[in-house]
Amino acid sequence: xxxxxxxxxxxxxxxxxxxxxxxxxxxxxxxxxxxxxxxxxxxxxxxxxxxxxxxxxxxxxxxxxxxxxxxxxxxxxxxxxxxxxxxxxxxxxxxxxxxxxxxxxxxxxxxxxxxxxxxxxxxxxxxxxxxxxxxxxxxxxxxxxxxxxxxxxxxxxxxxxxxxxxxxxxxxxxxxxxxxxxxxxxxxxxxxxxxxxxxxxxxxxxxxxxxxxxxxxxxxxxxxxxxxxxxxxxxxxxxxxxxxxxxxxxxxxxxxxxxxxxxxxxxxxxxxxxxxxxxxxxxxxxxxxx
Numbered sequence: 563x564x565x566x567x568x569x570x571x572x573x574x575x576x577x578x579x580x581x582x583x584x585x586x587x588x589x590x591x592x593x594x595x596x597x598x599x600x601x602x603x604x605x606x607x608x609x610x611x612x613x614x615x616x617x618x619x620x621x622x623x624x625x626x627x628x629x630x631x632x633x634x635x636x637x638x639x640x641x642x643x644x645x646x647x648x649x650x651x652x653x654x655x656x657x658x659x660x661x662x663x664x665x666x667x668x669x670x671x672x673x674x675x676x677x678x679x680x681x682x683x684x685x686x687x688x689x690x691x692x693x694x695x696x697x698x699x700x701x702x703x704x705x706x707x708x709x710x711x712x713x714x715x716x717x718x719x720x721x722x723x724x725x726x727x728x729x730x731x732x733x734x735x736x737x738x739x740x741x742x743x744x745x746x747x748x749x750x751x752x753x754x755x756x757x758x759x760x761x762x763x764x765x766x767x768x769x770x771x772x773x774x775x776x777x778x779x780x781x782x783x784x785x786x787x788x789x790x791x792x793x794x795x796x797x798x799x800x801x802x803x804x805x806x807x808x809x810x811x812x813x814x815x816x817x818x819x820x821x822x823x824x825x826x827x828x829x830x831x832x833x834x835x836x837x838x839x840x841x842x843x844x845x846x847x848x849x850x851x852x
């Protein structure tokens with residue numbers, strides 16, 4: 563179980579770093595093209611390991627649900643997050659997305675009637691308070707731009723999609739294993755991302771992208787491939803709500819990197835909101851007393 567927790571923690575750091583890196587390049591690439599390149603590179607990381615993996619292949623009846631989840635997670639969710647960091651600060655987007663484990667708990671309760679204890683309810687309340695502090699500060703500072711609110715809305719919708727996928731992936735991961743499920747899900751999303759990239763276009767022609775942009779895209783893709791495998795492993799071994807709880811590291815990572823590289827400022831409301839959300843996830847991740 564400790565290995566699953568370490569994998570989940572590494573995924574949380576990767577998500578925060580990828581959001582900041584995406585915010586730095588999405589203005590040049592566009593959300594669709596960035597998603598396509600990100601998971602095209604990630605698929606190259608996964609494919610050799612999947613080729614050598616043992617275990618049963620997905621049955622025909624399970625191909626469609628896994629493909630649909632892949633389209634939702636790698637196509638729709640990533641496009642929404644790319645739009646979110648294009649319109650709103652990356653640290654704010656990461657803070658909203660860090661509520662994923664709490665939504666996952668809710669989805670698991672709705673679908674499987676998994677019990678929700680008092681500590682989980684407390685964690686949900688603290689997390690909602692943290693997001694409320696963030697939104698209240700934005701409203702108090704003049705309401706923020708319409709694009710900033712739209713960005714947070716995209717982040718919220720992406721979080722809902724991620725929670726549903728986290729709950730639905732679990733039986734397929736236990737039946738077939740990480741290396742059988744992940745390539746099917748990722749390949750299924752590529753046509754959707756190709757279509758989105760073709761419709762949206764690229765704000766800056768590909769031939770004019772600087773080397774720094776290409777390097778960041780490569781880093782995002784490589785880290786996403788490794789991070790996705792780690793996340794699926796954690797999801798396979800640990801409870802879905804606990805595994806995704808470590809995504810609470812993503813807003814901390816995004817906040818630090820935004821200050822270091824994007825010139826973001828550390829405001830008291832942002833620090834308080836981050837502390838509340840991360841605190842709620844610590845409550846959620848702690849093992850229950852015997």
